Amino acid sequence: MQAVVLRAFGEPENLKPEVVPDPTPDRGEVLLRVEACGVCFHDVINRRGNLPRTRVPAILGHEAAGEVVALGEGVDGWAVGDRAATLQRLSCGECSYCQAGRRSLCKRDARFFGEEIPGGYAAYMTAPVAGLGRVPHGLPWEVAATTCCTTGTAVHCVRTRGRVTAGETVLITGATGGVGLQAVQLARHDGARVLAVTSSEEKTSALRAAGAHEVIVAPDLRFAPEVRRRTGGDGAQVAIEIVGSLTFAETLRALAPGGRLVVVGNLKTASVELNPGLVIVKELEILGAYATTFSELEEAFRLVASNTIRPWVSEVLPLSDAARAHDRLEKRRVAGRLVLAPAH
Numbered sequence: 001m002q003a004v005v006l007r008a009f010g011e012p013e014n015l016k017p018e019v020v021p022d023p024t025p026d027r028g029e030v031l032l033r034v035e036a037c038g039v040c041f042h043d044v045i046n047r048r049g050n051l052p053r054t055r056v057p058a059i060l061g062h063e064a065a066g067e068v069v070a071l072g073e074g075v076d077g078w079a080v081g082d083r084a085a086t087l088q089r090l091s092c093g094e095c096s097y098c099q100a101g102r103r104s105l106c107k108r109d110a111r112f113f114g115e116e117i118p119g120g121y122a123a124y125m126t127a128p129v130a131g132l133g134r135v136p137h138g139l140p141w142e143v144a145a146t147t148c149c150t151t152g153t154a155v156h157c158v159r160t161r162g163r164v165t166a167g168e169t170v171l172i173t174g175a176t177g178g179v180g181l182q183a184v185q186l187a188r189h190d191g192a193r194v195l196a197v198t199s200s201e202e203k204t205s206a207l208r209a210a211g212a213h214e215v216i217v218a219p220d221l222r223f224a225p226e227v228r229r230r231t232g233g234d235g236a237q238v239a240i241e242i243v244g245s246l247t248f249a250e251t252l253r254a255l256a257p258g259g260r261l262v263v264v265g266n267l268k269t270a271s272v273e274l275n276p277g278l279v280i281v282k283e284l285e286i287l288g289a290y291a292t293t294f295s296e297l298e299e300a301f302r303l304v305a306s307n308t309i310r311p312w313v314s315e316v317l318p319l320s321d322a323a324r325a326h327d328r329l330e331k332r333r334v335a336g337r338l339v340l341a342p343a344h
């Protein structure tokens with residue numbers, strides 16, 4: 001089959017189209033004919049070699065969707081012809097975290113597509129059914145593939161972790177990315193006032209189209225004074241931090257007393273300095289947000305299929321263009337998600 005294989009960590013050019021043997025599904029797995037796979041900044045971090053669990057050669061991609069074409073042994077509830085999309089990672093379904101509905105904290109089976117198990121930059125992939133959601137009929141494949149990690153992640157960080165309620169002000173950094181444009185729409189849909197931060201003027205129209213009430217252009221990433229000015233001096237009650245280390249300190253400064261900071265992205269995989277005094281005096285909450293659960297994915301599909309939230313696929317490229325897609329994403333030339341589609 002056709003696949004994009006990463007044989008050495010490094011530059012985008014290291015993502016090379018190859019012909020490799022077709023995979024066969026093991027016990028508890030199905031074989032998917034991949035119709036689309038989203039390109040996420042997580043893949044860029046993975047390609048650079050900054051995710052400790054990935055071994056090369058690797059097939060990246062955790063945002064895959066396609067049709068079930070074969071079943072391994074012991075697979076219940078799935079049939080050939082079903083439409084499926086991957087969650088980012090697996091979970092055991094039995095441990096105390098899984099039982100409590102917090103599957104992204106499961107340690108018994110924490111395998112991530114595109115890391116320990118081959119991902120969706122391929123014409124076919126095997127997928128344990130513990131990592132699959134059902135795609136509603138009629139949803140285009142490129143939307144099906146990217147809903148989990150964009151809209152689903154927005155559900156996880158805006159609702160589950162951020163507990164955003166109507167009337168609150170929500171600051172969103174990195175707002176023009178795949179997650180950002182969904183978080184903007186969802187927070188607005190849930191009744192919040194949305195302040196979106198971007199580093200470039202040319203991306204403001206996407207943010208306005210997504211429904212941001214305020215768009216702050218901050219090429220120098222100094223946006224806290226502007227956030228305070230636009231919130232009557234208070235600051236934001238919730239911040240969705242998608243950029244990570246580059247904006248973390250500024251986002252903390254932009255929070256109102258009692259504010260909640262939801263950290264969901266760290267593009268540079270770098271550390272930050274934190275003055276505990278600021279957290280103490282303002283009684284801030286710092287909350288991590290990781291991956292998407294089954295119920296969040298179902299909710300994300302409902303939001304997208306009902307046109308409540310607009311999916312934001314900027315372009316569908318042939319699978320062999322994976323390197324070009326990574327290059328564009330790294331140079332921040334993308335609003336929304338790029339998607340790769342294998343030829344069948």
Ligand SMILES: [Zn+2]
Nearest residue numbers: 040042063149
């Ligand atoms: Zn992703």
Ligand SMILES: [Zn+2]
Nearest residue numbers: 092095098106
């Ligand atoms: Zn578990």
